[in-house]
Amino acid sequence: MNLLYANDRRGAYPDSWYAATALPPGPYAPLGGDRRADVCIVGGGFTGLSAALHLAGRGADVVLIEAQRVGFGASGRNGGQVNSGLRQEQPDLERRYGMDAARALWTLAEDAKTLLRDLIGQHRIDARWRPGVAQTVYSTSELDDLNRLTDHMATTYGYDRTEPLDRTATAELIGSTAFAGGVLDWGAGHIHPLRMAFGLARAAAAAGATLHEGTEATRIRPATPGQPARVETPIGTVTADHVIVAANGYHGGLDRQTAARVLPINSFVLATEPLTERAPEILTRDVAAVDTLFVVNYWRKTEDGRLLFGGGESYGDRFPPDIAATVRRPMLRIYPQLADARIDHAWGGTLGITSLRLPFFGRPAPGVWAAAGFSGQGVALATLAGRLLSDAIHGETAGFDTMAAMAPPPFPGGSTLRRPILTLAMLWFSLRDRLGV
Numbered sequence: 001m002n003l004l005y006a007n008d009r010r011g012a013y014p015d016s017w018y019a020a021t022a023l024p025p026g027p028y029a030p031l032g033g034d035r036r037a038d039v040c041i042v043g044g045g046f047t048g049l050s051a052a053l054h055l056a057g058r059g060a061d062v063v064l065i066e067a068q069r070v071g072f073g074a075s076g077r078n079g080g081q082v083n084s085g086l087r088q089e090q091p092d093l094e095r096r097y098g099m100d101a102a103r104a105l106w107t108l109a110e111d112a113k114t115l116l117r118d119l120i121g122q123h124r125i126d127a128r129w130r131p132g133v134a135q136t137v138y139s140t141s142e143l144d145d146l147n148r149l150t151d152h153m154a155t156t157y158g159y160d161r162t163e164p165l166d167r168t169a170t171a172e173l174i175g176s177t178a179f180a181g182g183v184l185d186w187g188a189g190h191i192h193p194l195r196m197a198f199g200l201a202r203a204a205a206a207a208g209a210t211l212h213e214g215t216e217a218t219r220i221r222p223a224t225p226g227q228p229a230r231v232e233t234p235i236g237t238v239t240a241d242h243v244i245v246a247a248n249g250y251h252g253g254l255d256r257q258t259a260a261r262v263l264p265i266n267s268f269v270l271a272t273e274p275l276t277e278r279a280p281e282i283l284t285r286d287v288a289a290v291d292t293l294f295v296v297n298y299w300r301k302t303e304d305g306r307l308l309f310g311g312g313e314s315y316g317d318r319f320p321p322d323i324a325a326t327v328r329r330p331m332l333r334i335y336p337q338l339a340d341a342r343i344d345h346a347w348g349g350t351l352g353i354t355s356l357r358l359p360f361f362g363r364p365a366p367g368v369w370a371a372a373g374f375s376g377q378g379v380a381l382a383t384l385a386g387r388l389l390s391d392a393i394h395g396e397t398a399g400f401d402t403m404a405a406m407a408p409p410p411f412p413g414g415s416t417l418r419r420p421i422l423t424l425a426m427l428w429f430s431l432r433d434r435l436g437v
Helices: 046-057 090-097 099-122 140-157 167-174 193-207 256-261 323-334 378-393 398-404 414-435
Strands: 033-042 062-065 130-137 162-165 181-190 210-212 219-221 229-233 236-245 263-274 288-290 298-301 306-314 343-353 360-365 368-372
Touching (some): 033 046, 033 229, 046 193, 090 099, 090 140, 099 378, 140 181, 167 181, 263 323, 323 343, 378 398
Parallel strands (some): 033 236
Antiparallel strands (some): 162 181, 263 306, 263 343
16 A cells, blocks of 8 residues: 555645644646756655755755655654654663764754754744753653763763753643653754745745655666666656655655665644643643653644644554544543543654664665654754755765664564564554553
């Protein structure tokens, strides 16, 4: 089943709060014929749009093709959180890759947040950057671990933009007694991700990139001696010196190396009715929040006072028939006072994860570049990936090489068994969440 169309109508954004509060650019015409370019980008999310913007800004002839609409995938559906670091904590990266590599990865992750804020300001993107993400924990042992990590980040990396939260402070901030405490990271933040994607698309087009929506890549032919790479679609081809595969969870069979390492999973979000009057205790500051469960919950307030809450995952091709009910369950475990709150929007999205929850950067074939598998950290990291790809194509490979050096291994089970094996494992960990073990 083609995930591009399994759960969504062609050319239509999901019924999300984001889509209801953002003005899309374009539309951009389908490809319609054969085209020659310096770079062809497959995918119109954060990675592809950022790459198009940065490449076009350096004078490259760039063609970006998107099967649906720009910002259609996870880039325009996620929780909007911009967290610090990678999905693995710095001490884990230090043990796995060594201190020098861990420091380099931390620097890139910090660069990603800076780049996002700079692009918002430079291109006047109405993404509403707001500082602050609270990481919440359910037990005192988790809180002890979190406080040790905070101390380590301050002493080893000089990162001192965090505010410790005890049980009382967490309850006052979050509006729930579910948590033993947490840490508020003022260096992190949250945005309107679909407006961000739309702003990047407008900026890329203004810089000279050519964007084509409704244009699905069906095959990539790598470069051969004397012949550039070629991207095939049902309505034309793009021949280019470089091809960037930036399809993340929707890459399908375009690139086997990426497909072996990036597994598509589905995550779900809802937006309640405005809660300003009925539940003013929920998130008393304009920050986002996240917990530490394996199937993570993440939430924040919207600009019009709704609770935007993400929770629940599925590992097959199709979304559940009642997304609102899927997300309401974890929401009510944290906020039982919202049992009768109206749900105005509920939607799902497909993202890409890797076995290590670290992104995959690679050159899977001659003339072909790839970046995917951001594992829920893609708002800033995928945007940075676009710049790193642009730099690497221009011969400045240091940042790309740093990311590529931590390439996650393929999932076990091959193309046939990897999804059922991983589905069983993830279902087990999600059961542990529900049982509290």
